[in-house]
Amino acid sequence: MKIIVCIKQVPESTEVKLDPKTYTLDRSTSKGIINPFDVNAIEETVRIAEKFENVETIALSMGPPTAEDALKEALTYGLDAAYFLSDKAFAGADTLATSYTIAKAIEKIGSYDLILCGKQAIDGDTAQVGPGLAENLNIAQTTNVKKIEFLDESTLRVESELEDGYKIIELKLPAVLTVTKEINIPRIPNFKIARLALKKTIVKWGIQDLDNIDISKVGMDGSPTNVIKVETPEIKKDTIYLKGTPSEIANELIEKLKERHFI
Amino acid sequence: MSLKVIKEKCTGCGLCYESCPNDAIDFDENDLPLFNDKCTLCKICIDECPQGALILETEVKSTAIDLSDYKGVWIFVEQNMKIIPKVVLELLSAGKDLALQLNIELAAVLIGYEIRDLASTLFQYGAEKVYFIEDQHLKDYRTIPYTDVLEYLVNKYKPEIFLFGATKQGRDLAPRLATRLKTGLTADCTGLDIEEKNLVQTRPAYGGNIIATIKTQRNRPQMATVRPKVFKMPELDPTKEGQLIEEKCDLQETDKWTKIIDIVREAKKTANLEDAQIIVSGGRGLGKPENFKLIEELADSLNACVGASRVVVDAGWIPHYHQVGQTGKTVQPKVYIACGISGQIQHLVGMKSSDFIIAVNKDPEAPIFKVADIGIVGDLFEIIPEIIKKLSNK
Numbered sequence: 001m002k003i004i005v006c007i008k009q010v011p012e013s014t015e016v017k018l019d020p021k022t023y024t025l026d027r028s029t030s031k032g033i034i035n036p037f038d039v040n041a042i043e044e045t046v047r048i049a050e051k052f053e054n055v056e057t058i059a060l061s062m063g064p065p066t067a068e069d070a071l072k073e074a075l076t077y078g079l080d081a082a083y084f085l086s087d088k089a090f091a092g093a094d095t096l097a098t099s100y101t102i103a104k105a106i107e108k109i110g111s112y113d114l115i116l117c118g119k120q121a122i123d124g125d126t127a128q129v130g131p132g133l134a135e136n137l138n139i140a141q142t143t144n145v146k147k148i149e150f151l152d153e154s155t156l157r158v159e160s161e162l163e164d165g166y167k168i169i170e171l172k173l174p175a176v177l178t179v180t181k182e183i184n185i186p187r188i189p190n191f192k193i194a195r196l197a198l199k200k201t202i203v204k205w206g207i208q209d210l211d212n213i214d215i216s217k218v219g220m221d222g223s224p225t226n227v228i229k230v231e232t233p234e235i236k237k238d239t240i241y242l243k244g245t246p247s248e249i250a251n252e253l254i255e256k257l258k259e260r261h262f263i
Numbered sequence: 264m265s266l267k268v269i270k271e272k273c274t275g276c277g278l279c280y281e282s283c284p285n286d287a288i289d290f291d292e293n294d295l296p297l298f299n300d301k302c303t304l305c306k307i308c309i310d311e312c313p314q315g316a317l318i319l320e321t322e323v324k325s326t327a328i329d330l331s332d333y334k335g336v337w338i339f340v341e342q343n344m345k346i347i348p349k350v351v352l353e354l355l356s357a358g359k360d361l362a363l364q365l366n367i368e369l370a371a372v373l374i375g376y377e378i379r380d381l382a383s384t385l386f387q388y389g390a391e392k393v394y395f396i397e398d399q400h401l402k403d404y405r406t407i408p409y410t411d412v413l414e415y416l417v418n419k420y421k422p423e424i425f426l427f428g429a430t431k432q433g434r435d436l437a438p439r440l441a442t443r444l445k446t447g448l449t450a451d452c453t454g455l456d457i458e459e460k461n462l463v464q465t466r467p468a469y470g471g472n473i474i475a476t477i478k479t480q481r482n483r484p485q486m487a488t489v490r491p492k493v494f495k496m497p498e499l500d501p502t503k504e505g506q507l508i509e510e511k512c513d514l515q516e517t518d519k520w521t522k523i524i525d526i527v528r529e530a531k532k533t534a535n536l537e538d539a540q541i542i543v544s545g546g547r548g549l550g551k552p553e554n555f556k557l558i559e560e561l562a563d564s565l566n567a568c569v570g571a572s573r574v575v576v577d578a579g580w581i582p583h584y585h586q587v588g589q590t591g592k593t594v595q596p597k598v599y600i601a602c603g604i605s606g607q608i609q610h611l612v613g614m615k616s617s618d619f620i621i622a623v624n625k626d627p628e629a630p631i632f633k634v635a636d637i638g639i640v641g642d643l644f645e646i647i648p649e650i651i652k653k654l655s656n657k
Contacts, residue, residue, distance in 0.1 A: 011284055011469070036577070063303075064285065064287070064300055064301040064302070064303060065300050065301065066286075066301055088300065091302065091303055091304045092303065092304030092305075094447065095438065095448065095450075096441065096442060096445065096446075096447065096448070099442060120590075122470060122590065123468065123469050123470075124450075124468055125450065125451060125467075125468060125470075125589060125590060126438075126450035126451070127434050127438070127450060128434075128437075128438035128441075128448060128450055129438075130438075131406070131435060131436075131438035131439040131442065132438050132439070132441075132442040134406075134439065135410075135438075135439045135442035135443055136442060138519070139519060140406075140407070140518075140519045140520070140521055141406055141435070141439065142406075142435075142521060143431070143434070143435045144431055144435075157524065160431075161431065162431055162526070162528075163430060163431060163584075164528050164529065164584075165526065165527045165528040165529040166526075166527050166529075167523060167525070167526050167527075168523070168524040168525040168526075168527065169521045169522065169523055169524065170521065170522040170524055171521040171522070172518045172519070180583070181577070181583065182583065220304055223447070224445075224446055224447030224479050224481060224482040225447035225448070225449055225477050225478070225479050226447075226477065226478050226479070226480060227305070227306050227475050227476070227477055228463075228476045228477065228478050229310055229475070229476040230305070230306060230307045230310045230473050230474070230475050230476075231310065231473065231474045231476075232472065232473055232474070233467075233471070233473075233474050233608070233612070236633055237620075237633065237634055237635065237636060239622075239632050239633075239635045239636065239637070239638040240636065240637050240638070241637075241638045241639070241640065242637060242638070242639050246641070246642075246645040246646045246648075246649040247649050247653075249639055249641070249646055249649070250646065250649035250650040250652070250653045251653060253621065253637065253639070253650060254650065254653055254654065256637060257598065260619065262541065262597055262598045262619065263565065263654075
């Protein structure tokens with residue numbers, strides 16, 4: 001069985017990136033990390049490989065040259081191999097162009113059974129590349145998966161999250177699954193495995209290396225959506241501050257809520 | 264396609280360098296920006312440049328399809344066991360506005376099994392047409408048969424705009440369909456408008472730190488998933504009727520289809536977070552997971568629902584369905600009480616439209632106070648028990 005886990009490098013934290021005075025992105029914290037949901041996908045890949053015999057595990061990523069670090073880190077979890085797609089021709093790709101390009105790489109890797117992705121990347125938050133991959137590869141998909149169980153070599157039973165619960169779904173491989181945080185708690189990579197990972201080479205592919213690729217479908221030219229404008233939102237209200245002892249504050253707050261008929 | 268600097272306009276102010284999230288800008292000896300290979304063409308620097316000195320050089324590409332063939336605004340009608348979620352109705356109201364601006368019709372797309380009677384509801388909420396396909400294969404939502412049917416309808420009737428609720432189902436289906444149709448899809452939009460006959464979509468990205476405006480100019484339909492609770496519900500007009508267009512689609516089950524074994528409904532207490540009148544939310548300021556009890560007590564005494572920030576959900580203190588914010592739920596209660604939540608943009612985008620916001624935080628600089636109507640700077644462990652006590656005495 002061959003599992004390909006697709007990962008993306010994202011800025012380290014989307015929560016501390018805004019300078020509170022200038023509302024600009026604070027670059028000092030924008031070190032790249034593996035998208036957190038993708039770490040759950042890596043962990044799940046490794047767990048499946050530990051449970052069954054003859055499982056080949058591969059990490060795949062696309063991004064600017066610095067994003068290769070994400071693959072180096074992915075290998076420390078014990079994955080067998082890593083492939084990195086990087087080429088100026090791929091820059092500016094939206095989710096349609098991205099899923100097309102990654103699908104071409106998956107086809108080149110070949111004979112896959114299961115493709116795992118995080119449910120979404122925390123920078124773009126689109127959650128569109130997983131389903132896009134499944135469509136490009138013309139295989140089954142299930143998104144927001146929080147549990148994977150093998151019924152036999154080619155049949156899975158998975159739990160897929162809903163707004164108010166979850167669905168239990170059976171599906172045949174090959175398939176693309178996108179996973180949530182609930183699926184597992186990722187391990188801290190083992191030191192020995194991490195050291196072995198340093199010796200592994202990451203296979204790098206540019207546009208020339210992919211077979212039967214239509215150049216008009218990659219990068220910004222292959223992207224039907226176009227970002228016209230980017231703004232930093234401004235928020236400001238006239239806040240009334242309540243002061244005094246906790247008891248006085250509590251009284252005043254309850255008064256204010258009553259005044260407005262909220263309680 | 265590449266970024267270019269207009270040398271005459273550049274003042275070397277460095278704002279582009281400051282704004283770049285990818286560390287992709289260096290400077291040459293004349294202080295002109297150079298774009299290294301970390302550049303992802305995200306265009307943030309173009310907007311940041313006060314001189315308009317940065318441009319994206321693109322070739323003018325001819326459109327592959329005749330855009331004028333595509334007419335009408337379509338709304339996908341999600342339904343679970345014959346219940347239509349509110350976001351579908353909100354989309355009918357948003358879609359009506361777009362349809363009026365473009366002087367085209369608003370249609371709903373209803374597919375499933377034994378759901379014919381839902382069509383009249385859709386007319387009453389403003390749909391002029393309902394495209395309808397009934398097939399037992401469509402009883403429960405499954406990605407591939409739903410994609411097949413919608414692909415058939417889009418290719419036959421050619422809508423100009425096709426909107427989906429940004430629900431779990433909408434965000435599973437829309438990207439598969441958009442990929443099949445090879446058109447653009449914008450995820451989780453919070454604003455829709457028309458400009459020069461194109462759909463203008465706005466959405467938060469980078470955890471809500473930026474708001475991006477996106478267009479799909481060369482392809483049709485222009486597709487978007489739209490966040491629940493952003494648009495108002497339309498008025499119900501019980502006298503309104505419309506045209507039902509019934510179609511058939513030959514569906515053959517294959518190995519690629521998934522099988523639904525069971526649907527488990529849970530999380531009753533929180534399922535209505537989006538409909539709650541009052542929400543009490545807790546964040547990192549609670550210190551440890553056990554202290555969420557305090558939030559629950561306050562919520563109980565106000566008959567409110569419990570919300571949470573991303574940090575505490577990620578830390579596993581409380582299940583994800585309590586999460587309010589960019590990657591959680593967007594809420595719009597009458598009262599939102601944020602306790603020990605610093606108020607990172609990612610949280611604010613999910614709750615800032617609440618009618619009345621109360622923030623309790625010991626850090627007076629916490630960004631949550633920017634959106635608060637009432638600010639309480641102090642120790643939540645002293646203040647909240649007082650509020651609970653006084654509420655129970657009232």
